[in-house]
Amino acid sequence: MPELESSFSNVVVTEPQGVVLDNKTPALICKDVGKVYPNGTKALEETDLVLNKGDFLTIVGPSGCGKSTFLRLIAGLLTPTSGTIETPGLPETKGNMGFVFQDAHLLPWRTAQRNVELLLEVVGTPKAERAQIAVETLEKVGLKGFEKAYPRELSGGMRMRVSLARTLVLRPPFFLMDEPFAAVDEMTRHTLNEDFLRLQNSEGFSTIFVTHSVSEAVFLSNRVVVMTCRPGRFMKEVSIPFSRNRSNELRSTPEFAEICGAVSKYLWEGA
């Protein structure tokens, strides 16, 4: 049962629920997922998480609390030392995860279009189809006309868009994003936030997002999870009540500020 906090009237906060399958469609089930590194560091305590289809879940927490570890476990880049990660309805986790890093990590020797084609080449899409998909996807992320540009000719925000497009071409059911907009300026970040939200609404993928910015977390998500440190574990989950069609005006409403305040409070408690 949700436990209501008296000091924040609009904010619905719960303890982490564990693996409880309600009547929604689960897309990702993490059960008792934990990670102990070979040197003995316990990065992540046994953690449960159910992600429903279309969820935008953001993890906030102090530096080094295991947020990235959790993301890399789901991506299959790390193997959990305990627990299981399942994607119900999909044959396996491999190939379903689109990963976006903190920096764009583009190939400097390829044009924007050829960068977007990279993963299509890996999965064996025919050449003519690759070019068409890449051009369409670049248009989707707002980079029509920049197909022939090299990464060095693009701004930081545009490079991030190419990076998004590169993952988007695979139409992954999941986007795993590790502080993707941390390296751009505030205004660019707001625009990218708004555009990415629109993209998720139209494409219908589920997202697990990691950030240090509380306002970014609240703006993007329908669920915000606060993590604590050493070992990393989920402390609180905050439900974000706004509709999924959000614009930047939301940021200046009192409700938005109130929820940000609540998340910040838990963040400090856990630090």
Add this chain to the structure above:
Amino acid sequence: MNKIKNILTNFGPPLLLLIVFVAAWWIGILIFDPPAFVVPSPARTVNAAISNSERLQIGLRNTFIESVVGITAAVVLGVLGAVIMSSSKHIERALFPWAVALQTTPSVAIAPLIVLWVGPGIISVMLIAFIVAVFPILANTLMGLASTDRALIDLLRMQGASKSTIFWKIKIPSALPYFFTGLRISAGLGVIGAIVGEMTVGRGGSEAGLGYYVMFSSTQLRTDFLFSTILLSTMLGLSFFFVAYLLSWLALRKWHESALAPAE
């Protein structure tokens, strides 16, 4: 107009320095008037080159062929060695110290050994050129392969990319700038290696290289001929460096900082 300006900014300063240097050389001769076997004048040097042009042509041709073969072998085996070493930390740990040892052993000292073992011929010279030229290519390519962006490798691995896909699509292009840095160094070194080899082998006649004439002219105190041979060797080394530089520019001009025009 722009093209002329470009050529002038690129080649003007070193050319000017060359003129200053030759002038200083000449003036020095006029003032101090040293014996010609100690320091010949520029004119004597040019005359020596003209009167020995047939020998110098043979020397240049032989040194050129030996250097090209030595450097080509260094490229092939250096890159191959780097690829093998980058595939496993164990192999790298076992092999790399020996590559360093090969590099730090003075080539002048091992050249007589090689001639002793392989025989006093063109093969020995090529081998010495190869030994001198291989290390910069090996070390730089290895460095390039090792400094590939981890995130990109992860990204491809997540989509089930094979090792060879990652190698060709990510690692090789990432290592290219490093490889070319090595090639630029090795191009000049290979010529030096060939000349050291020729000096050790000491074969004259149709097999004589520039190194042989360096030795021949210095033992005979024909310093003007020695000067012209040295100058020709330098020019050969320079042209090798220039070719390596050109190749590097052609391969990297579209994307790498080193090959891009500097911002105004």
